[in-house]
Every structure is written in C-alpha cells, then in structure tokens.
Amino acid sequence: MSRTERSQQPVSGWAVGGITFAATMLVIIGIFHMITGLAAIINDEFFIRVRGYTFDLDTTAWGWIHLVLGILLLVVAFGLYSRATWAGVSALFLVVLSAVDNFFFIPYYPWWSLLLIGLDIWVIWALTRPGAIRT
Incomplete structure (x- = not known):
C-alpha cells in the first residue's frame, strides 16, 4: 500500500479519540510540571532535599527542568x-523524558512523581495505538 493510499484512508474514531485524549493529558501533565517547577523556583525550601541521593541536584535546577519540560x-x-x-x-x-525526569524526582516528592509517571505511561499507550500517528 503506497503512502498516498494510506493518507486517503479514513482515520478510525478510536485513533482520533486516542489523540485527543493524549493531547488533553499532555496539557494536564504540562501544567503539573509547570506548577512543580514554579514551586521549586519560587521557594527553594519547598521540597525536602534527600541526603546521599545519587542524583543530588539543587531544587531550583529541578524547578527549571520541570518548568521548561511543562512548556514544551x-x-x-x-x-x-x-x-x-x-x-x-x-x-x-x-x-518519555517526563517519565525519566519524574523517576529521578521521586526522592523529592514521591507520590506526585509516581502520579506523573503513571499519566506519562497512559499517554504513551494512547499515542502508540494503531492509526494514532499518521505519516
């Protein structure tokens, strides 16, 4: 089947619904990242620093990472x-970058990070359904 034939086939309602779901979840995840980022940037003491954690980044740095990722x-x-x-x-x-970022952020805010990882996985599922992304 050629590329033009594929582009002329109708897209299933399930695929369109999956894309809309993924986009809506990305808006929510992006807003969550922005809230987390702003909280870390505005109040450096909001998140408790874990001693001896391998990836010991300053919470303000985590804040900027979350804020930029949320905007993207x-x-x-x-x-x-x-x-x-x-x-x-x-x-x-x-x-995927969001899930990895939240994995490294677990020691600072565990339940919030696990929630976002779960939402990230849900979006990955929605985007990888057959017919979701057309080329």
Missing part, C-alpha cells in the same frame, strides 16, 4: 490537537 509539553499538546505528525513524534519523546 503544552506546545506539543496543541500540535496534537491539530493532528500534526511532528507533534505525535515529539510528544512520544517528551513524555
């Missing part, structure tokens, strides 16, 4: 709403 996730989410292929690929990359 919002941009990609709005790209997904427009069904742009670049947004689907970028969303997969950023949501």
Whole structure:
C-alpha cells in the first residue's frame, strides 16, 4: 500500500479519540510540571532535599527542568490537537523524558512523581495505538 493510499484512508474514531485524549493529558501533565517547577523556583525550601541521593541536584535546577519540560509539553499538546505528525513524534519523546525526569524526582516528592509517571505511561499507550500517528 503506497503512502498516498494510506493518507486517503479514513482515520478510525478510536485513533482520533486516542489523540485527543493524549493531547488533553499532555496539557494536564504540562501544567503539573509547570506548577512543580514554579514551586521549586519560587521557594527553594519547598521540597525536602534527600541526603546521599545519587542524583543530588539543587531544587531550583529541578524547578527549571520541570518548568521548561511543562512548556514544551503544552506546545506539543496543541500540535496534537491539530493532528500534526511532528507533534505525535515529539510528544512520544517528551513524555518519555517526563517519565525519566519524574523517576529521578521521586526522592523529592514521591507520590506526585509516581502520579506523573503513571499519566506519562497512559499517554504513551494512547499515542502508540494503531492509526494514532499518521505519516
């Protein structure tokens, strides 16, 4: 089947619903990252520092990482709403990065990080369904 034949086939309602779900979840995850980032930037003492943690980053640095990642996730989410292929690929990359970022952030805020990792996995599932991202 050629590329033009594939692009002319109708997209299933499930795939469109999955993309809309993923985009909406990315907006929520992006806002959560921005809230976490701003909390760490504004009040450096908000998160408790764990002694002896291998990845001992300053909480302000974590804040900037979360804030930038949150903004990027919002941009990609709005790209997904427009069904742009670049947004689907970028969303997969950023949501994996978000999960890894939250894994390293577990000692600072465990339940919040685990919640975001779960949401990230849910978005990965929605984006990798057949027909979700069309090339």
